Amino acid sequence: MTAKDFHAAAKEKGHPWCLSKGWDTATPVSEFIKKEKISYKSLKEKYRQYSPTKLTNAYQAVQETGLAVRKAAKLYGVPLTTLRDRVDQRVHVDTVKSGPDPLLSELEEARLVEHIGYMAELGYGYSRAQVIALASDLAIHVGKRERNKPLSRFWFSNFQKRWPKIKLMKPRSLTSIRAKAASMDTVQAYYTELETILDRYHLKDRPEGIYNVDEKGISTEHTPPYIVCTEEGAPQAVTSPRGKNTTIIGCGNAIGQQLPPYFVFAGKRKMDHLIEGGLPGTDYDVSESGWSNSNIFENYIKNHFMNGIVGGHAITEDDVTDQIKKFKKSQSDDKKKKPVKSTKQTPDKMPAVALSPQPGPSAYYVDDSGNDFQSEDSDTEGDCCICHKNSPPGLRDCLDLVIVKWALCDICGHWTHLRFCSNVRVVRRHSEFRCPHCE
Numbered sequence: 001m002t003a004k005d006f007h008a009a010a011k012e013k014g015h016p017w018c019l020s021k022g023w024d025t026a027t028p029v030s031e032f033i034k035k036e037k038i039s040y041k042s043l044k045e046k047y048r049q050y051s052p053t054k055l056t057n058a059y060q061a062v063q064e065t066g067l068a069v070r071k072a073a074k075l076y077g078v079p080l081t082t083l084r085d086r087v088d089q090r091v092h093v094d095t096v097k098s099g100p101d102p103l104l105s106e107l108e109e110a111r112l113v114e115h116i117g118y119m120a121e122l123g124y125g126y127s128r129a130q131v132i133a134l135a136s137d138l139a140i141h142v143g144k145r146e147r148n149k150p151l152s153r154f155w156f157s158n159f160q161k162r163w164p165k166i167k168l169m170k171p172r173s174l175t176s177i178r179a180k181a182a183s184m185d186t187v188q189a190y191y192t193e194l195e196t197i198l199d200r201y202h203l204k205d206r207p208e209g210i211y212n213v214d215e216k217g218i219s220t221e222h223t224p225p226y227i228v229c230t231e232e233g234a235p236q237a238v239t240s241p242r243g244k245n246t247t248i249i250g251c252g253n254a255i256g257q258q259l260p261p262y263f264v265f266a267g268k269r270k271m272d273h274l275i276e277g278g279l280p281g282t283d284y285d286v287s288e289s290g291w292s293n294s295n296i297f298e299n300y301i302k303n304h305f306m307n308g309i310v311g312g313h314a315i316t317e318d319d320v321t322d323q324i325k326k327f328k329k330s331q332s333d334d335k336k337k338k339p340v341k342s343t344k345q346t347p348d349k350m351p352a353v354a355l356s357p358q359p360g361p362s363a364y365y366v367d368d369s370g371n372d373f374q375s376e377d378s379d380t381e382g383d384c385c386i387c388h389k390n391s392p393p394g395l396r397d398c399l400d401l402v403i404v405k406w407a408l409c410d411i412c413g414h415w416t417h418l419r420f421c422s423n424v425r426v427v428r429r430h431s432e433f434r435c436p437h438c439e
Helices: 004-013 052-065 071-076 080-087 106-119 128-141 153-162 176-181 183-202 292-306 320-337
Strands: 212-221 243-251 260-268 283-287 406-408 416-418
Touching: 004 283, 052 071, 052 080, 106 128, 128 153, 212 416, 243 292, 260 292
Parallel strands: 260 283
Antiparallel strands: 212 243, 243 260, 406 416
16 A cells, blocks of 8 residues: 555655555555465366256246246356346357357358368378368358458367367378279279179189288388497497398188298399298298299299199189280380490491491590481380480580489380489389370
8 A cells, every 4th residue: 555645745855755655554464374274266167067958958948938047047057147148149049159150151161071081082181271271262152251361270270179070190101003093993893803703713602712812021121229238339230231121922711721921032042041940831032122023923823822722723814814924025125125325336337327426526425416316227216205315405515424314104114314304303113103295
């Protein structure tokens, strides 16, 4: 408390006015109270401690039976003002949350949720920013939002609370080839063909004759965990070289019987100590990458699978066998089509039309002719499908040694210059590549 008379007198004379704050009985103090006698009210008291059902019942009692609002609020345990707002129609009776109503109606949000779930099942799920943009476009289309006022993350947070089944999840990686193979039409065609084969060989009542073959690649490289040691020396852990992979091919029938495993190790020579200690009947093969290929799978079927089962019909049709042979032949032809980076021609093997550049004074081969044509007798199968040349046109005036990278298109089967004739700079192993014509 402040003594205003002391404060005004001291202020006029320019004196300190501390006496106006420190006079006797200026601050009344009661006796000390023990903390056990004080009841603290929780600051985090639960909001809306009544159920929406009780509020609806109280509203119906007032409207149908003519019960007083105060008495109905006390009888059903709901706040008086809350019930009165609904009786006076200031707030809708179905409103169970304070604040303004959602921008989109429940039907519009339900359709949006259905569309988001459908696109996620197809493998084209929306990100959070894309969902917000999609909802903004919908609100603009129905006339509930202006174009210069898009929705924010605050709307998305409330949208998730209203629809708990909408969650942010990291999608599993799936290549485009697998995505196409998992389409509805492909799966339906697979089961149609499967039913035809089961009927043809009478396998529906013979589950012991239905086998499933699958392969699994295992990386032998691992990250060593943290270990407990002393500070005198750094610990060591024995790991495999980087990039090493081992493939395991397993097979079993519909009644649970399984064949011994078949391993594919990375290497060039078969060494029997690789399967020492394995199960009886275990066999193996080797490839440069450790992955299986058509030759290894054919060897597995002929020498491992057929030796593990007795009797039965042929596992492939004649047309399937022909397709396998054509595929193997096309692979060998593609290897022959790959152009050679640099060739040295002797004078007796030079073409009739001199297309090679003449040596310059600094021992560099400089092309001053600007000739881009090729003779009719020259082989163009190994040329780039974009520039139709063996060497990129961008290197015509280059005097440095440049290594040109090529890539085989998985769609049309033609070779393409990387970086020069395509936006792709590097094609990694087991990845899909498409030339600009097939994109």
